[in-house]
Amino acid sequence: MWELFQRAAPTLVEALGVTVFLGVTAFTIGSTIGLAVALIRTSKLRLIKYVAVSYVSIFLGTPMLVQILLIYFGLPQLGIAIDPIPSGILALSLNVGAYQSENFRAGLLGVDVGQREAAYSVGMSYWQAMRRIIFPQALRIALPPIGTRFIALMKDTSLVSVITVTELTRVAERVGSATFRYLEMYLIVAAIYWILNFVLALGQATLERRLARPY
Amino acid sequence: MANSDLQIVAAGLHKRFGNLEVLKGIDLTVRRGEVIVIMGVSGSGKTTLIRCINFLEEPDEGKLVVCGLEVECGAGKDDRARRARIRQIRTRVGMVFQSFNLFPHKTALENVIEGPIVVNNVPRAEAVELGTELLERVGLADKQHEYPSRLSGGQKQRTAIARALAMKPDVVLFDEPTSALDPELHEEVLKVMRELALDGMTMVVVTHEVAFAREVADRVHFMDQGVVVEEAPAHQFFSAPEHPRARSFLRLVEHTQLDGGAV
Numbered sequence: 001m002w003e004l005f006q007r008a009a010p011t012l013v014e015a016l017g018v019t020v021f022l023g024v025t026a027f028t029i030g031s032t033i034g035l036a037v038a039l040i041r042t043s044k045l046r047l048i049k050y051v052a053v054s055y056v057s058i059f060l061g062t063p064m065l066v067q068i069l070l071i072y073f074g075l076p077q078l079g080i081a082i083d084p085i086p087s088g089i090l091a092l093s094l095n096v097g098a099y100q101s102e103n104f105r106a107g108l109l110g111v112d113v114g115q116r117e118a119a120y121s122v123g124m125s126y127w128q129a130m131r132r133i134i135f136p137q138a139l140r141i142a143l144p145p146i147g148t149r150f151i152a153l154m155k156d157t158s159l160v161s162v163i164t165v166t167e168l169t170r171v172a173e174r175v176g177s178a179t180f181r182y183l184e185m186y187l188i189v190a191a192i193y194w195i196l197n198f199v200l201a202l203g204q205a206t207l208e209r210r211l212a213r214p215y
Numbered sequence: 216m217a218n219s220d221l222q223i224v225a226a227g228l229h230k231r232f233g234n235l236e237v238l239k240g241i242d243l244t245v246r247r248g249e250v251i252v253i254m255g256v257s258g259s260g261k262t263t264l265i266r267c268i269n270f271l272e273e274p275d276e277g278k279l280v281v282c283g284l285e286v287e288c289g290a291g292k293d294d295r296a297r298r299a300r301i302r303q304i305r306t307r308v309g310m311v312f313q314s315f316n317l318f319p320h321k322t323a324l325e326n327v328i329e330g331p332i333v334v335n336n337v338p339r340a341e342a343v344e345l346g347t348e349l350l351e352r353v354g355l356a357d358k359q360h361e362y363p364s365r366l367s368g369g370q371k372q373r374t375a376i377a378r379a380l381a382m383k384p385d386v387v388l389f390d391e392p393t394s395a396l397d398p399e400l401h402e403e404v405l406k407v408m409r410e411l412a413l414d415g416m417t418m419v420v421v422t423h424e425v426a427f428a429r430e431v432a433d434r435v436h437f438m439d440q441g442v443v444v445e446e447a448p449a450h451q452f453f454s455a456p457e458h459p460r461a462r463s464f465l466r467l468v469e470h471t472q473l474d475g476g477a478v
Binding site for chain 2: 112114115118119120121122123124125128132133136137140211215
């Protein structure tokens, strides 16, 4: 297994890079979408609220694999052809955005209304109150599910192997089929995912401790 | 309304929550330097009234002139200019809440300087100087860098008063400032409020603290079921209340405060 690992190492390092890139990019875009959706859903903007609710319902209610396949194989029929990596990022971002909107919404709703009132009472605007007072507290409440979602997303990047993106899982499959050593290759890749997520979980725990310090 | 001595003029304020009419046409005038105490049983609308003054509660009808800024209330009145005036009113009117509402992720000092820095763009160093001075004034010089979770109720409320004062307000509203505190902590908060009144601050205070009101208030407004049923100079209100509801209320409150040993 060791010599197989050594032989595949350069490819694996490259693939790990792709996996991390997919995960981090989709997490960043998805979190931005999620925050916007959460703000809309906690606001009084009636009409666009329905759009937001529908988006969340659709992307939480359908399999991510189907979403990926639709974007990569389905959209070209409408004349929209997107390359594999952008397709993957788009699908992952939209999917994680729906989850993140629920995480952020839970955080925002978890902040006591008195906080908003106190912020308003010194003359803050909605955005000032949000940025300085509400959001930092909402983030602390939402951090555990947000961290969990990041880790889940890292694993979900493996799904874009079906649209020919050479990330970790696809490399394992390719090397496996070339050498007939599927067992070792999938074990190696599983270990890499696990180490990656272990590090992420450590980061999450550190962040949680820091945000909890005043309490 | 050109009289600059009038800090708050409320005319015909109505507020409904669903089918329940909490304020049934309130008129209120507060002059510069006055201390007004609003009393009444719970549910009489006194908290709603005080929250209407800085628009934490939006009145359904009526007109408010606060610090010279006039705001009409009612359906269809909401627009950008009105919202800007409301924000301006809030920078001139401090608010002290029953449940303190300190920002838990900020230290005592950070709580105090947040408004000046974010809203008034006061340079940080200047804000810190002001904040330190205010915390000293409320007796919390040694607690500046503590988070609210490490403060007692009385210390939290004094920090909240300093936070309200940091905006250099023309008026400070107090919404039952001691009601969430253990009896032995009332006095430290009331002492700060008394000093503030002596300094000439215009104050509107919703409270059950009879001793405080008797000593500090210029006028008492007694509310019952959404109406101010009696408005009188404090000495007159406490020695010879006219309205039967006010009489029975005072008997009840004075009794429990004597028996309970609270201030």
